[in-house]
């Protein structure tokens with residue numbers, strides 16, 4: 001067994017052990033990942049997870065347009081509708097403009113609330129996403145999502161990392177790229193940080209969901225080119 005494969009299996013077993021606390025315990029060694037959004041960022045994250053051995057389903061409002069992405073990601077990847085991706089995932093990622101959140105909440109909010117993790121990689125950017133992003137920034141993105149989708153177990157993460165970093169998340173000095181995350185639910189945090197480690201990042205939980213408003217791109221604090229130690233040092237100033 002190669003070292004990479006052994007690490008992948010170990011990561012999967014540890015995730016499965018966490019997940020097995022649920023009555024809907026995963027039987028397979030690898031969690032299934034539903035990804036709502038298959039653009040530059042959703043495509044990059046999903047490809048990394050598929051290449052790490054996770055069955056991945058991306059959503060699109062036009063899933064037939066994702067053929068090239070699915071083919072490039074290999075046998076673990078497929079495409080579907082928003083409803084299909086939400087139902088498919090043991091855990092679900094949202095990687096969309098914030099203007100899409102009200103529609104997604106209507107379509108699949110109750111489904112997402114039954115999952116142990118909703119990893120929100122999306123950023124509220126008012127210039128791009130209009131009023132919904134302004135509301136989300138004022139309220140806090142995680143609080144905004146939790147209001148739209150009551151009961152979701154949110155972790156925010158990867159929000160400051162550029163999509164081009166996924167194939168090789170290493171700094172020029174050879175250190176792993178750090179990824180700042182916020183969350184409160186322990187199982188959701190364990191799942192999100194476990195997935196991040198599996199695809200080569202070093203996650204740092206910087207605090208509770210209210211600090212999620214500091215995770216976006218571009219951010220004064222997190223520039224997507226920082227080690228875990230850099231993130232820990234900067235996190236001390238967040239929220240002050």
Ligand SMILES: NC(=O)c1ccc[n+]([C@@H]2O[C@H](COP(=O)([O-])OP(=O)(O)OC[C@H]3O[C@@H](n4cnc5c(N)ncnc54)[C@H](OP(=O)(O)O)[C@@H]3O)[C@@H](O)[C@H]2O)c1
Nearest residue numbers: 037038039040041060061095096097100122123159162163
């Ligand atoms: N690009 C980056 O490097 C980067 C880094 C960190 C975070 N982010 C954040 O990640 C999110 C996505 O960014 P991106 O660069 O990947 O954008 P993108 O390339 O424009 O892709 C946007 C995705 O959102 C989906 N979408 C849009 N409206 C939707 C709706 N109403 N319902 C369902 N899906 C919808 C689109 O799916 P359809 O096929 O249905 O159109 C598409 O897959 C943004 O919030 C961004 O700020 C991006």
